[in-house]
Amino acid sequence: MPLTRKRRAPADEVDEEGGTTISSTQHRSRPSNADQDADYGEESHTAASGSFEQLSKSLVRYALACEYARIPIKRQDINHKILRTHARSFKDIFNTAQYQLQDTFGMQMEELPNREKVTVKQRRGRYVFSTPRCISNFCITAAAISETQTKGSNQWVLKNILPDRYRIPEIIAPPRIPTSEVESAYVGLYTMIISLIALSGGTLPEAKLERFLKRVNADQSTPVDKTDKLLARMTKEGYIVKVKDQSSSTAEELIDYMVGPRGKVEVGDEGVAGLVRAVYGKGTVPDLEKRIERSLGISERRVLSTQTQPTVVNGDGAPANRAPGRPRRQQNEAESEEE
Amino acid sequence: MDYENGEVDGEGEAGYNNSHRAFLQAFLARSVLTVDEIKPIFAAVQTAHGRPTLTGDITEPEITNAIHTLNSRLSLLDLEIRSTRSQHQDRTLVFALVNTTSDPLTQAATTRTPEEIAFVKRVLDAMFEENNTPNREVMAVQRNRALQLARVREQRQSHVNEHDDEEENGTATQTQTIGITIPQAEKVLRDFVSEGWFEKSRAQYYSLAPRALMELRSWLKEVYNDPADDESGEEAVVRIRDCEGCREIVTVGQRCGNRGCGVRLHEHCTQLFFRGQRSGERKCPKCKQEWTGSDFVGEKAVAGAGRRGTGRVESEEVDDEDE
Numbered sequence: 034m035p036l037t038r039k040r041r042a043p044a045d046e047v048d049e050e051g052g053t054t055i056s057s058t059q060h061r062s063r064p065s066n067a068d069q070d071a072d073y074g075e076e077s078h079t080a081a082s083g084s085f086e087q088l089s090k091s092l093v094r095y096a097l098a099c100e101y102a103r104i105p106i107k108r109q110d111i112n113h114k115i116l117r118t119h120a121r122s123f124k125d126i127f128n129t130a131q132y133q134l135q136d137t138f139g140m141q142m143e144e145l146p147n148r149e150k151v152t153v154k155q156r157r158g159r160y161v162f163s164t165p166r167c168i169s170n171f172c173i174t175a176a177a178i179s180e181t182q183t184k185g186s187n188q189w190v191l192k193n194i195l196p197d198r199y200r201i202p203e204i205i206a207p208p209r210i211p212t213s214e215v216e217s218a219y220v221g222l223y224t225m226i227i228s229l230i231a232l233s234g235g236t237l238p239e240a241k242l243e244r245f246l247k248r249v250n251a252d253q254s255t256p257v258d259k260t261d262k263l264l265a266r267m268t269k270e271g272y273i274v275k276v277k278d279q280s281s282s283t284a285e286e287l288i289d290y291m292v293g294p295r296g297k298v299e300v301g302d303e304g305v306a307g308l309v310r311a312v313y314g315k316g317t318v319p320d321l322e323k324r325i326e327r328s329l330g331i332s333e334r335r336v337l338s339t340q341t342q343p344t345v346v347n348g349d350g351a352p353a354n355r356a357p358g359r360p361r362r363q364q365n366e367a368e369s370e371e372e
Numbered sequence: 373m374d375y376e377n378g379e380v381d382g383e384g385e386a387g388y389n390n391s392h393r394a395f396l397q398a399f400l401a402r403s404v405l406t407v408d409e410i411k412p413i414f415a416a417v418q419t420a421h422g423r424p425t426l427t428g429d430i431t432e433p434e435i436t437n438a439i440h441t442l443n444s445r446l447s448l449l450d451l452e453i454r455s456t457r458s459q460h461q462d463r464t465l466v467f468a469l470v471n472t473t474s475d476p477l478t479q480a481a482t483t484r485t486p487e488e489i490a491f492v493k494r495v496l497d498a499m500f501e502e503n504n505t506p507n508r509e510v511m512a513v514q515r516n517r518a519l520q521l522a523r524v525r526e527q528r529q530s531h532v533n534e535h536d537d538e539e540e541n542g543t544a545t546q547t548q549t550i551g552i553t554i555p556q557a558e559k560v561l562r563d564f565v566s567e568g569w570f571e572k573s574r575a576q577y578y579s580l581a582p583r584a585l586m587e588l589r590s591w592l593k594e595v596y597n598d599p600a601d602d603e604s605g606e607e608a609v610v611r612i613r614d615c616e617g618c619r620e621i622v623t624v625g626q627r628c629g630n631r632g633c634g635v636r637l638h639e640h641c642t643q644l645f646f647r648g649q650r651s652g653e654r655k656c657p658k659c660k661q662e663w664t665g666s667d668f669v670g671e672k673a674v675a676g677a678g679r680r681g682t683g684r685v686e687s688e689e690v691d692d693e694d695e
Contacts, residue, residue: 090449097400137445138400139393199394203416208401211563 085126091115092130096142100191101210103270105145105295108187135194142189145271145294190298218256222263223272225249227296228305230273232328239288271295302329388441391421396442399453399469404568404583407465410435432465439467447472454586459624459638459670466582468568487552488560494521495561499579500596504611506631509669511623512579515572518561523551577671585621592621610634616657617641624670626663633659636669 092115099106111127112120119126127142135141193200207216229245230237246252246260255263267273271293278287292300306325313321325331394417399405405413411430418425439453446452450473458464484492495518503510503517525547552560561578564570568583580588593612600608613636615622622636635658637645646654646663654663667673 086448093449094451133449136388137393137449138396139390140397193397195390195394195397198420199390199397199417201416201420204394204398204413204420206398206401209403209567212566213402 085122085129088115088119088122088126089129089133092126093133096130096134096189096191097138101208103295105188105190105271106142134191139193139195139199140191141194143192143298145186145188145190146297147184147186148274148294186294188294190295192298215257219263222251222255222257223267223296224300224304224308226264226267226290227272227292227300228308230290230292231302231305232309234330235291236276237290239290242290267296268293272299302331305329388445389421391417392438392441392445394420395438396446399442399467404466404468404581407432407435407467410467414438456582456586456620457618457640458582459622461639463640464582466586468583468586470583470587484560485552487550488556490550491522491552491557491560492564494524495578500592500611504596508673509627510577510671510673511669512573512577512671515561515576515578518578519554519557521551522554522557523549525549573671575671579670580623585623589621615641617645622669624672625668626665627667627669628656628659628661629664629667630656630659630661633661635659 092111095111095115096106108123112123116123116126131142193205199205207213207220210216226242229242233241243252251260253260257263258266264273264275268275272295274291274293276289276291278289306329309325309328310321318324395414398413398417402409412427414430414435415425415427418430439455443452446469450471451469452472453467453469455465455467458466495513498513498517498521499511503513561570561572565572565578565581568581570578570584571581572578585592596611598606598609600606613622613634614620615625615638616635617637618641620638622638625636625638626642627633627637628635633656635656642654642663642665645657649655654665655661656663
């Protein structure tokens with residue numbers, strides 16, 4: 034939740050930029066330095082304030098700042114920019130910050146699922162074993178599976194954890210980045226596209242997406258931006274993932290869209306189901322709920338997740354989405370490359 | 373931790389509960405809210421919290437109370453919900469969630485590019501230096517002038533090096549045109565207005581909106597007010613002044629007719645301020661000169677200085693004065 038919009042005080046950044054005459058108090062007190070990352074919080078966060086409270090405070094503020102720009106909160110960045118010499122205390126500080134976010138804001142950092150290993154090349158790569166269906170020469174050992182599963186992505190996004198009754202548009206409106214209207218349009222568009230992908234079995238060929246967008250007259254431009262730029266932004270922000278598959282036989286490039294990590298956490302099955310319910314309306318389709326479950330493969334995933342390892346927050350998306358029976362495409366045969 | 377399952381408990385210490393959290397999230401999403409915008413939100417929060425409430429039931433003290441509770445939490449994080457009244461006649465009460473410290477981390481949150489930020493800085497300079505001379509404290513910048521600032525020629529390298537000793541001799545001085553395109557600049561200005569940083573007047577002047585004044589209160593003074601320097605004998609330059617009445621920054625209001633006097637008052641504050649003086653006299657509290665009521669700060673200062681011509685000519689004249 035974009036707290037940080039306010040932090041984006043025009044001036045704050047300004048002084049960074051030129052490094053000229055203008056300095057906030059903090060800056061003034063130290064020599065100007067081109068490398069901001071390295072230079073962060075030199076005095077305020079190491080000497081006097083390497084304290085636990087200071088560090089967790091910085092982490093909370095950092096989390097809010099990231100959310101504003103829709104950048105994932107990365108462990109690496111936390112260590113580099115906030116903890117520095119205190120990187121060993123990561124877990125404690127993270128937990129404290131998490132508690133503050135929950136207690137003060139009603140939000141929490143939710144770990145993003147690992148990137149799915151969607152292409153053969155990737156699957157042959159470092160984490161070969163993420164799919165049970167993998168038909169490579171590598172054998173799937175229990176150890177390998179548990180490794181990919183227990184190892185989180187070490188990236189988080191903020192998620193609202195207030196009860197549903199508080200999460201109504203009258204209270205929490207789409208933030209003004211830059212305006213509520215544009216932001217609403219953006220939220221609506223990515224929710225729709227994620228729903229289309231999820232309901233198509235988790236993978237949607239580019240041509241099909243284009244067709245869907247054409248139906249809603251959004252194939253060229255949208256209230257947010259030109260369609261191609263919009264999709265690029267969604268990809269960048271992790272709502273969707275663009276997968277390029279170089280078909281070995283035809284040399285034709287096939288592009289598929291899948292739901293990205295942020296999309297899974299922020300919209301997720303629940304969001305998709307919500308959209309479907311809103312579109313179909315109450316009581317129009319008797320077994321709507323069952324249909325939703327089936328289309329999203331929820332029940333299958335439940336079975337699968339009980340079989341495997343339910344400990345990870347979001348798990349490794351791969352095994353779940355590779356659930357048997359769901360429409361899967363040519364990827365096993367295709368030599369491919371993710372963008 | 374109890375929170376592992378994502379369930380927040382209802383009532384925390386000191387009565388901090390989900391209604392506060394929801395209210396805070398509303399602030400996070402909007403960051404600046406007028407009191408009339410807050411009321412329906414507050415009513416919705418109360419209703420969700422199990423106390424059906426209508427917008428009309430909400431009183432200002434209730435809001436202030438809730439904000440007080442929030443601030444006790446936010447202060448631990450160097451955040452604060454501040455309030456101020458608009459400097460215009462309507463005197464709308466405006467609340468904003470502001471950062472009480474600024475650090476590079478939170479700056480990373482910006483969705484703006486460094487070039488855009490540099491442009492905004494140039495616009496601010498135009499407001500508070502170029503268009504803020506002892507004779508005319510306009511503290512606003514005309515749209516045309518602002519757009520001219522989209523691109524500038526600058527000797528960039530040499531400047532940076534002054535601060536960067538190690539590379540001082542590494543790079544040559546060069547003049548280059550830097551900046552952003554006019555359409556980009558237009559978009560930045562538009563966004564800054566809709567995000568509550570800038571206000572745009574009917575005469576196409578941009579000035580700082582209440583949100584910016586709240587957040588940048590100390591920054592503005594730090595940047596644009598130069599303290600006296602004993603060594604070089606330079607006098608202090610005060611470009612940003614507070615209202616003698618309410619102690620908030622004046623960018624729209626009245627000034628003492630005496631050019632050398634630093635007393636400023638908001639339009640509204642003059643009424644309260646002079647009511648306290650005897651026999652209906654209106655005298656400057658410092659220099660005791662008659663308060664004219666026709667010497668202005670803000671856009672009105674353009675007309676007040678007795679100049680003719682269009683706004684564009686005005687701003688160019690100001691340029692010349694500065695040089």
